[in-house]
Amino acid sequence: MPGPKRLIGYARVSTGNGTDDVQIDELNAAGCERIFEEDGSGASRSRPVLERLINNLALGDVLVVVRLDRIALSVTHLLQVIEALEARGAYFRSIHDPIDTTTLQGSFSLQVLTSVTRLERSLSAERTKAGIKAAKSRGKLPGNPGLRERQPEAINAVSKAREEIYLGELKAGLQTWLPTVKHLRPQHSWDNIVQVLNRRGQVWTVERLRRAVHRLVREKLADSELLTRAPRRAPEDRLMKLVAAIAIADPNLSLRSIAAQLDQLGERPARGGRKWQASSVRHLLDEAHRFGLIRH
Incomplete structure (x- = not known):
């Protein structure tokens, strides 16, 4: 494991509360060369400063936070942020939590956290299956009665809920792929960008990526220029x-x-x-x- 080059601090403060001197002091004491401040609510998935910071980290840099809740909305979100750092060859450290990917012990703690998250997902799926089986044994059909009867209100409600879930998942994982898209569009084709993203261990198709970018543009979370047709250049190589x-x-x-x-x-x-x-x-x-x- 190569040694780190720079410690870069990240502090998130609540909207309108100004600088959090405690966070800044702790990050300075930890030896951070630079500190980036994000002004925003903990419930908001929008992290433009964090996105720019990750996109500009160099190989071996360490992103440092005071506590995990200053950077992540959930365990899943934290793992996505760390995945984005790993894609750039950077590391992550939380001062007050046992997560430090520059050390073997900290990396082990992260592996345990990942395993616990997978276990919880598996248990949740098992509970859902058990509930459906129990409902069937009592003569009840699982699912939404309105959907079974094809009621327009129920269909629209489910469609809206699915779209909200989809948008939430897009927002949670933006740092892992959107900076690359911004770098390459519209000068490069969707096919080339998909190859670059998948080379980094992600799983995209041209159709999925274009749909994701279209949705972000519609929500005003990305510039419409990303959808501009890639220019034809000679020679076509x-x-x-x-x-x-x-x-x-x-x-x-x-x-x-x-x-x-x-x-x-x-x-x-x-x-x-x-x-x-x-x-x-x-x-x-x-x-x-x-x-x-x-x-x-």
């Missing part, structure tokens, strides 16, 4: 666009690392051969710069 997308999503990757990722994706080398070489990646990156796919 899919590999050039894919290499550019990988490099933009993770600027710290070396040429050899990008080559390894292309091998893992099953892409055939542009100049022939069985494995990608750093020189072939460099050629495609130079082309991407020349055609404006990469601006830095």
